Amino acid sequence: MPLDESAQGVYVIAPTPFHPDGRIDEASTDRMTEFFLEAGCDGMTILGVMGEAPKLDGAEALEISRRIIRRAGKAGIIVGVSAPGFAAMRALAHGVMEAGAAGVMIAPPSTLRTDDQIVAYYTQAVQAIGADIPFVLQDYPLLFQVQMTPGVIRRIVQALPSCVMLKHEDWPGLEKISALRGFQAEGSMRPISILCGNGGLFLDFECERGADGAMTGYAFPDMLVELVRLARAGERDRAHDLFDAHLPLIRYEQQFGVGLAVRKHVLMRRGVIASDAQRAPGGRLGQTAVAEVEYLLARLARHDARARLPALG
Structure with a gap:
């Protein structure tokens, strides 16, 4: 079904599995898709920043999108189609929608500076x-260096009916969520879905501020699903207790430059993907970093059985 403003829950950001030699790992892609859906995710977002999208050529991007869409069945698949030019964006967007994608995600280029430029870009x-x-x-100023105020987001939403969701990744951004929900309550902005990123680092309070769920790629998406469910049910203390147990690993995974390596390592340890390899240019965790992640997993396992993994061979 096409994406609309009622979307909620967890749309997990999916990495792209690679073999150590840089080839796309199709078997791991299938296994990863099944794992995310069995974990309770409502959908997946692919070819985002953590999906190493710029390292894929056009044919690869379309083929892996088709593969995941086929495997996911009725689950909503959102595909990142951000590109330097609109021709490439249009080609990928049309290709994935024809394959059955629920929608696409568009990030702003870092050259945008004014509100008018931002609105004009999305209009184009x-x-x-x-x-x-x-x-x-996609509102991710820490990475894209584009500052979208609540006012400019409202302008985009009001001017472009096909904008049905905000991927909220501002930091600090809790007041932005409150402002947008305030616009909606007063009738100056139509309703949209708000899903939050940033590795889930603020998800506990983001849900309380009015977010509809998460669109992020923490290596325990099943925890994100549980957290959103508890928040919706009003079980505040249980939601925060769960979040607090995972926070040290969430924080470690949120480091710029090594976050994807951490995420892929833990997904590999959980048996989701066969290798933690990134396509070049990319990096891997050093021995000390691996030991630190393993220490965090062992500590987490005291509170959450999902982190009880076989000893690292």
């Missing part, structure tokens, strides 16, 4: 891909 992007394709507005 919608003209390029077509107003019939639902899209996710």
Whole structure:
């Protein structure tokens, strides 16, 4: 089903599994897709920042998207289609929607500086891909260096009906969520879905501020699913207790430059992917970092059985 403003829950950000020689690992891709859906995720977001999208050529991006969409069945698959030019964006967007994607995600280029430039860019992007394709507005100023105020997000939402979701990754960003929900309550902005990223680092309070769930890629997406469920049920203390147990590993995984290596290592340890390899240029964890992650997993296992993993061989 096409993505709309009612989307909620967890749309996990999926990494792209690679063999050590850089080839896409299709078997791990299938296993990863099944794992995420069995964990209770409502959907997946692929070809995002943590999906190493810029390292794939156009044919690879379309093929892995088709593979995941086929495997996921009725689950909603959102595909990152951000590109330097609109021709490539349009080609990938049309290809994945024809394959059955729920929608696409578009990040702003780092050259945008003013509110008018931001609104104009998204207007042109919608003209390029077509107003019939639902899209996710990605707001990640820490990485893209584009500052979207609540006011400019409202302008985009009001001007472009195909904008149905905000991927909220501002930091600090709790007040932004409150401001956007305030616009919605007063009737100055139509309803949209808000899913939050940043590795889940603030998800406990983001849900309380009005977020509909998570769109992030922490290596324990089953925990994110449980946390969102507890928050929706009003079980505040249980939600925070669960979050607090995972926070040291969430924090470690959130480090710029090594976060993907940590995430892939833990997913490999959980048996989800066969290798923690990244396609070049990329890095791997050093021995000390691996030991630190293993220490955090052992500590987490005292509180959450999902972290009880066989000893590292």
